[in-house]
Amino acid sequence: MKRVVITGMGTINALGHTVAETMTSLAEGRCGIGELDFQDVDRLSIRIGGQVHGFEAEGRFNRQQMSLYDRFTQFTLTAAKEAIQQSGLEFHGELSQKSGVVLGTAGGGVSTWDDNYRSVYEAGKNRVHPFVVPKLMNNAAASHVSMEHNLKGPSFTVSTACASSNHAMAQAFQMVRSGMSPVMVTGGSESMLCFGGVKAWEGLRVMSRDACRPFSANRNGMVQGEGAGIFVFEEYEHARARGADIICEVIGFAMSSDAADIVMPSKQGAARAIAGALQDARLNPEDVAYINAHGTGTAANDKTECAAVADVFGPHADNLMMSSTKSMHGHLIGGTGAVELLACIMALRDGIVAPTIGYEEPDPECALDVVPNTAREAKVDVALSNAFAFGGLNAVLALRKV
Amino acid sequence: MSTQDKVIAIIAEQAVLEPSDVALDSTLEDLGIDSLGLVESIFAIEEEFDITIPFNANEPEKSEFDISNVAAIIAGIEKLIAEK
Structure with missing residues (x-):
């Protein structure tokens, strides 16, 4: 069995748009949860969440990309770029053929579903944009990472609700440990903070209206967040041979x-x-x-x-x-x-x-x-x-x- | 804006060109519009003119709607508008 190390990491979430910002916030114990801001939020009874602010897709992505990237894909690509840049890897030849992407998401393009249902049900439109399906599908993010970084090996999306990312990373770990792939890009993303996404969660009545206080006797439920975390899992000898900065080992x-x-x-x-x-x-x-x-x-x-x-x-x-x-x-x-x-x-x-x-x-x-x-x-x-x-x-x- | 100008504007936007660079005898291939770009253009045209274009992306050449060049597309759209 091969040893597996992490050589790149990237994220965007309510605590920061990069790993450095996020870790600073984590170390400071900063709260990224606040008032939600999106269309029809006034019709929700749950109005707080860990929303990503200051993230403008315009400027990061061109018009064609924007028409294909749901917010969960935008988060994924942003975090993947940070992770792969840090790893210093470029995927060509055999490395490209064997390296893939395994990501987790529970909902995929939730806001794409939401926007288009709104358009056909509420606005009564009878026509939707041609890319609704490729934009909302759960594997869209994994596929776009594969295209963007030339990853031609095994790639797919794992969906196990709140454990999706851990299942995905466990799968990627297994693939590198077994020798099947020298490098796997893995992690997950979610973007459910839209009217329909939060309304669905409200139904379960497990959401807090004021704060997420885990383990505290006065806790009163969960609070949703959004964002992505992406890692480069690499076979240890492969990483060592190229003098990569090894962040930690997955054991x-x-x-x-x-x-x-x-x-x-x-x-x-x-x-x-x-x-x-x-x-x-x-x-x-x-x-x-x-x-x-x-x-x-x-x-x-x-x-x-x-x-x-x-x-x-x-x-x-x-x-x-x-x-x-x-x-x-x-x-x-x-x-x-x-x-x-x-x-x-x-x-x-x-x-x-x-x-x-x-x-x-x-x-x-x-x-x-x-x-x-x-x-x-x-x-x-x-x-x-x-x-x-x-x-x-x-x-x-x-x-x-x- | 005439129908012709509106269609050319939609096609030019899809091709990331100036409308003046879109000639009536240009083919979609000349303009660098691929199959995804084509379905997106058709969507934009349907939205603009509130028409339904009989176009099947599986077999574009067998569709009733002629997409062989810009002039043919405009003629097809004008016919659909007239039939509304």
Whole structure:
């Protein structure tokens, strides 16, 4: 089996338009959640979210590209450019033939659906733009990254709701570890912050109207975010041979299915994914210093997640740190694991553990060190990233400092 | 603006050219408009004139609508407008 390292990272989300900006915000415990701003927001009862501001597609993309790129594709291409530039890779010849793109998204081009339904139902138009389908399809972002960067190997999109990015990155990891691909571009994106996207979530009644406060006894639900996180996963010897700057190593993963309920999480399913990732990475529980939690801020997730961590880690659960950065960037649904991986990387590389902000009251059912409100300096050699999706589909990744 | 001028403006925008560079005998190929550009132009023309153009992108050459050059496209559109 090959070793797999990360040699490039890119992002755009409510905390920043680049990795550097995002990590600064994470370290400062800054909240990117605010009042939503889009058409018909006055008809929503949930009016807050981690929206990306100051991102103008005009100027970044030409007219033809604009007609084909939904906002989730625009985010993806922006983050992919940053990641691939950092890696220093250019894809030609055999490298191009074998390298691909595996991305996660839950909704794909949600705002394209929304805009065009509005046009035919509300405005009564009988004609839509010819590119509605290629713009909204879930694989549009992966395909445009492949075209933009000449990636001709295996490329596809994974859709497992809130675990989409972790499933995608686990898949990309497997492809590099097995020797199938020397390089995979991976991560995910989401852009559901439009009237229809938020209205659908309102229906579930799990959304907070004021803030995302994971693990805090007074938490009252999740808050949506948007954006993308993209990484370059590269085979270790390939990276070393070209003198690449290695950011960290991906050392294992596990996936599990609760096979129980379409929305309620299961402690056993989460625990099996966490324990599985430790086993795959050949780790003892004591090796793990930080977990980036799924930590949605809902009653159901946070209790279940803490119980699963306590089960897997035993007494070591009291020594490790587990924070939810969703309190700052919101829940990016299918893109969330990708943006949250940045918090793991910041802990490993910079020794800064991002906090869980908005933490106000301890909850005896979430009695772990959730790094409340303020970032902490700590030596972290191994970090995990949890993602537990609706539908009971779980994916956990393990990373190591290099 | 005449129908001809409006159609030429739409085609020129798609081809990223000045309207003066679009000649009546230009073919879409001459203008660098590919199949995606063609369906987008047809959409823009339908929107502009509120007509439905009988064009099937699977077999453009078998469509009732002649797209062999700019003049043929304009003539087809004028006919559709007259039939409205």
